[in-house]
Amino acid sequence: MELELRHLKTIRAIAEAGSLTRAATVLGLAQPALSAQLRRIERALGGALFERGRHGVRTTALGELVLERTRIVLPAVSELQREAARFARSRGERERLRLGGTHGPLLGALVDRLADAAPGTAVTTCASWSERELAEMLKQGRLDFALSGTCGLAPPPDSPHLVWEEIAVDPVFVMLADGHRLARGREIELAALADEQWACVPGDGCFADCFTAACARAGFTPRRMYETDTASCVHLVQVGRAVGLCRATFPPTPGLVIRPLAGTPLMWRHLLGWHPAGQRPGTAATVLAQAREAHAGAAARSDSYAYWLAERRSTPADGLAPVTAPAAGSIPPGQGVG
Template sequence: MELEVRQLRMIRAIGDAGSLTKAAASLGLTQPALTYQLQRVERMLGGSLFFRDKQGARPTALGQLVIDHTRVLLPSLDKLLEEAQLRTADRDSAPRVIRFAGHPTPLAGPVIQRLRELATNSEITMRQQRGGHDAMDLLASGGLELATLLEHPNLPLPRPPDVIVRDVVTEPVFVAMASTNPLSNQDEVCLGDLAGQSWILPADLEIGCGEYLRGLCEQAGFTPHVAYRLSGYNARDVLERGLGMMLVQATTMAAKGIAVLPIKDIKTELRHVLAMHSESPVARYCEQLAGAAATGYWDQARRSPVYVNWLGNTLSK
């Protein structure tokens, strides 16, 4: 995993604010979300970046080293982006179509909105993409300029040489079931307790969902019975009637008749990525779009009480 510009900005913001709470507010994130991202960076760098106590956040020696580098790197990078955009302004003046595809995630809307601000003379079209491998093939061949995609880290999508891929966030996977199911009254559910249930696979997503579900269930000691491949209204209807259950993104909101629960006995992961062709007109906006994607994701995350509670419990351990 490589350190990203947005992560450097996050560390700089914490150092400047002297507090995770203040830094989270300046970045438009919740404190649990910022803490989660900080812990990922600390694991990547191999040590704590801040001493955290009631007085706030003070940089460790490693943290001060990183902050000192950000004071040099970030202004230089911002200047580079500014000058590059000025040099290519004439090329941007001609209208062009930017073809965008995405899996059903919270990232697409914020990315489109930011792209409209950056590429003011371009027309942006989008379609929902089912297959992850197909999307990568289209990006590599020039059939798409941009995509927001999902992948399971143990079943990653291909990385064609001409495609830039930015990891946005890795989240846990939760389970959706009928609120009438006796297990729905728990704060978390053991996957092993769901043996014998019927499962729904998403009809609008093909990233090895069936293989991933089987792998998780085998870890829990059973083979899942996949009875449905549904999405939208039909999936919600089957869930609400208690006819099946399904794995869902952590940002999924509970709804009338449907409960969403974290899984406590098996580790689950789902990664959101931003991908674009290196020669596409949007490649120059890669960092800005990755930032918009991350902000949009955490905006949606804090609307989910189940996810917010999971983040709080996980970070407190």
């Protein structure tokens, strides 16, 4: 039997699990099948790799040698696959773009704009709640570009290995049922919402911690946070079950009003990411420009955002740089960052 990569992965799984039973569960195999496979691997390598005991398995000297090589070989092969995929895409004759994104209107708007700007390009999409997952897909060559974001000035995921360019910086607003007691106000003090329950889409950045800290500064602890998909958040707000947190570009929705929070306690930075080895500079510049145009269009459709921008231009009292209103062209990077 010739040794294969899957055999090395099996050896690693057994060593990490510490027992054949647990390793079989991880690998999705029956324990007898895993035991038989291990015996074949050991015959191919010339000796026992593990000593069996009452409390599991431990590696022999030969097993330690094989594991040491495995820790080098498996990551090297994975990186080879990623590099080959990026090279093949960069040299491929058929133009295609694989876009990833988190929740929000920008992904659909970017696809729409690219259909006009690059009609010969085949565009596919992938959505994820996880910014880290999108970054990993960029590293692995499974995505060409990812629309993601960070709370405030938090660094984007895996920034040492990926390129991240800023699309725009938005305030975080609240959405209320149109019959809510505060719905007629132009902006809302966070403290006035101390007795509310909250709804928000999930994520794996620091936004939840930043929101809790903002509430603490306002003198209260949030009663409850429903983390769910956008449609469910909207429903919970419409029926008066919760107050929602949203980006300022959230589209107009029947039964809802979108309002700024006084003092702008939370900001969201929209980012476009890609792997530097996988994209031509011209392609990246085109996608970034279209992403900024897509954001400008979303911002222009929000009356509450227009009000907020007008107020900030006249009275930037919170120490943040004044924000220029979205125009038909691109939105300059760095706007609104304190």
